[in-house]
Amino acid sequence: MAKLILYGTPVSTYVRTVRLLLESAGVDYTLKKIDIFNGENQSAEYLSKNPFGKIPTLEVDGELLYETAAITEYLNIVFAAHKFSPSEPMLQARMRQIIAIIDSYLYAPAIRTIVIERLIVPSQGGKTDSDLVKKALTPAQRAVEAIESLAVASPYLLGSEVSIADFYLIPIFIYLSQTLEFEAITVQTPKLRSWWDEVNQLESVKKVSA
Ligand SMILES: N[C@@H](CCC(=O)N[C@@H](CS)C(=O)NCC(=O)O)C(=O)O
Structure with missing residues (x-):
């Protein structure tokens, strides 16, 4: 099973979007806190993961993916067999x-x-x-x-x-x-x-x- 790390502040709506999918699919992941209220999302370390300083960013076995639409589409295909997207x-x-x-x-x-x-x-x-x-x-x-x-x-x-x-x-x-x-x-x-x-x-x- 792939190792998933989700970077973000738990109160963020976009982080919650990704977590709702992960929880609904029953997928294991680690949530690593990046605090947007104290500017941690603008730190050099976080900007190296996401140049826009936005949350969330997902790390999949060391590979980084940002933008919620891309993250949810990827997770839906790989971990949910397209379950969360209508086929029609x-x-x-x-x-x-x-x-x-x-x-x-x-x-x-x-x-x-x-x-x-x-x-x-x-x-x-x-x-x-x-x-x-x-x-x-x-x-x-x-x-x-x-x-x-x-x-x-x-x-x-x-x-x-x-x-x-x-x-x-x-x-x-x-x-x-x-x-x-x-x-x-x-x-x-x-x-x-x-x-x-x-x-x-x-x-x-x-x-x-x-
Ligand atoms: N286009 C981004 C938007 C993400 C976004 O706006 N996240 C907000 C939190 S809900 C954020 O990072 N805010 C911090 C900031 O703008 O500095 C996506 O779809 O992931």
Whole structure:
């Protein structure tokens, strides 16, 4: 069995995406902490693994792989026999489309602005910038509503089987659901609300959130 080392901060949404896949596939791995809050991700040592200083990075038997989409695709093929990706071409394209929407349009307003301003800044003694949060609301709503229009969400985003798209959206909802804005962001997305009620009960979700 390959030796897997996952570098990252356990609270990171992208690290959680990879961990959800690893846990769901029952694969053994070591999580090596790289702290993005104290700048460890910008150290020369970490930049030699990932020149962008982003987490996660996966090491497979000494070989380094970064970018969550590449990591999840590799793990899904090698350790899960494609289980977390639909075989029907349009559904597979929908999975990639949802992932791209999360990367390009949801992560920034939802995590970098709303979650950071509402949860992280106050936890460090700072004051939420309400104007920033207000500006992020419409783009976050637009992205969540786009995902709603593509999703089956019964019980998983693409239907009866859990996929990499779920592993991307779950970590975002773990945090968004703790913000005051969650109600407004999901008011037009009833399917995603019931999806969230189901998936947040999964053992793998409880494990990566701990
Ligand atoms: N495109 C990267 C994005 C990863 C990413 O943005 N990770 C965040 C944590 S969730 C990070 O490394 N933040 C630290 C920073 O930007 O300095 C991927 O898909 O892996």
